[in-house]
Amino acid sequence: LAKTTQPISMDSYEGQEVNITCSHNNIATNDYITWYQQFPSQGPRFIIQGYKTKVTNEVASLFIPADRKSSTLSLPRVSLSDTAVYYCLVDDSNTNAGKSTFGDGTTLTVKP
Amino acid sequence: NAGVTQTPKFRVLKTGQSMTLLCAQDMNHEYMYWYRQDPGMGLRLIHYSVGEGTTAKGEVPDGYNVSRLKKQNFLLGLESAAPSQTSVYFCASSYPALAGGLNEQFFGPGTRLTVL
Numbered sequence: 197l198a199k200t201t202q203p204i205s206m207d208s209y210e211g212q213e214v215n216i217t218c219s220h221n222n223i224a225t226n227d228y229i230t231w232y233q234q235f236p237s238q239g240p241r242f243i244i245q246g247y248k249t250k251v252t253n254e255v256a257s258l259f260i261p262a263d264r265k266s267s268t269l270s271l272p273r274v275s276l277s278d279t280a281v282y283y284c285l286v287d288d289s290n291t292n293a294g295k296s297t298f299g300d301g302t303t304l305t306v307k308p
Numbered sequence: 309n310a311g312v313t314q315t316p317k318f319r320v321l322k323t324g325q326s327m328t329l330l331c332a333q334d335m336n337h338e339y340m341y342w343y344r345q346d347p348g349m350g351l352r353l354i355h356y357s358v359g360e361g362t363t364a365k366g367e368v369p370d371g372y373n374v375s376r377l378k379k380q381n382f383l384l385g386l387e388s389a390a391p392s393q394t395s396v397y398f399c400a401s402s403y404p405a406l407a408g409g410l411n412e413q414f415f416g417p418g419t420r421l422t423v424l
Contacts, residue, residue, distance in 0.1 A: 228411060239312075239398050239415025240351070252320070283350060287411070297367065298351040 200299040207305050214215045214271045216302050218284030221265050229260060229267045230285045234301070240283060244269070271304075279306045310334050311321050312416035314399050320422045321389045329384040329419050331399030339402045340382040341366075341413065342374060344395040351398060356381055366397070389423045 201219040208214045220229070232240035234235050244251055246258040247268070257270040271278060281301040313329040331340065338359050343351040347389040353366030371393060373385045382401075386393060400413040 230411065232413075237418070239400070239414070239418055240413075242412040245410055245412070297353065300350040 199297065200286055202282075202284055202299055202302045204300070205303040205305070207307060208274055209307050210275055211273050214274050214278075214306075216269045216271075216284075216304065217266055218269070218299075219266050220284070220286045223264050223286055226265055227264075227286045229258065229264075230287070231256070231258065231269045232282065232283045232298075234281045234287060240298075243282075245273060274304075274306045276306050276308060278304065280304060312399055312401055312414050314397075314419050316419060317417065318420045320424065321386075322424050323390060325389050326387050327384070327400070327421075328386075329397055329399075330423075331382045331384070331401075331416060332380055333382075333399075333401040333414070334380065335414065336400060337401035337414070338379075338404050340376065341400045341402075342372070342382065343398045343400065344368065344393075345396050345418075347397060354384065354397075364410040372385065387419075391423045394421060394423045403420045 217275060228245055230245040231243045234240040234245050244253055244256045244258045246260050248260050251258045261267040281303050283301040285296050285298055312333045321327055341356040342354040345351050346353055347408055352368045354372050355363055355366050355369055355374040357363045360376055360379040363374045363376055375383045382399060397419045399416040402413045
């Protein structure tokens with residue numbers, strides 16, 4: 197299982213762009229990179245998933261360099277409601293079904 | 309659609325007691341998972357299932373058993389609860405991702421368990 201390393205915490209201010217980087221040095225060929233968001237007392241919620249290069253959806257962008265040993269979640273113009281824990285997950289549901297490993301996540305605090 | 313539901317939401321047990329946590333999903337997902345989350349920590353996979361009638365061990369399976377008799381239900385059992393099992397338990401479900409496809413886990417609201 198590919199392990200991930202993220203910063204424990206980050207602070208930002210409303211309206212800023214936030215970039216959270218995840219390191220996954222032993223990522224396997226079939227692994228995808230997925231990011232989840234978790235608010236207190238709730239289950240995690242899917243944000244974005246990618247395999248390589250750049251993926252963008254309505255809430256975030258995911259940048260993955262060619263060697264895929266790291267990835268960066270980018271949140272544009274954060275608001276107070278983006279204060280949450282963000283998890284980077286590397287898994288391969290096709291050949292290692294169910295073997296998902298969540299790290300300890302990054303606690304993002306957005307200040308006014 | 310209710311998504312993923314968990315029963316009960318809260319429970320307090322005494323050491324040595326047993327209980328079963330129920331997870332149900334109405335999305336026809338093949339995969340189901342049980343995680344535990346200790347205060348200030350990430351999620352750790354306890355057991356998972358890739359289909360009806362199948363289960364497998366995750367990262368921290370000791371002290372837990374599971375069953376998947378029906379596709380929509382995944383049960384987590386504690387035979388003899390210990391204080392170390394005090395945690396929040398999350399259930400999740402997902403489709404198996406086809407090559408290049410999206411693998412998104414849908415999580416339930418969690419069960420907060422305290423073992424005294």
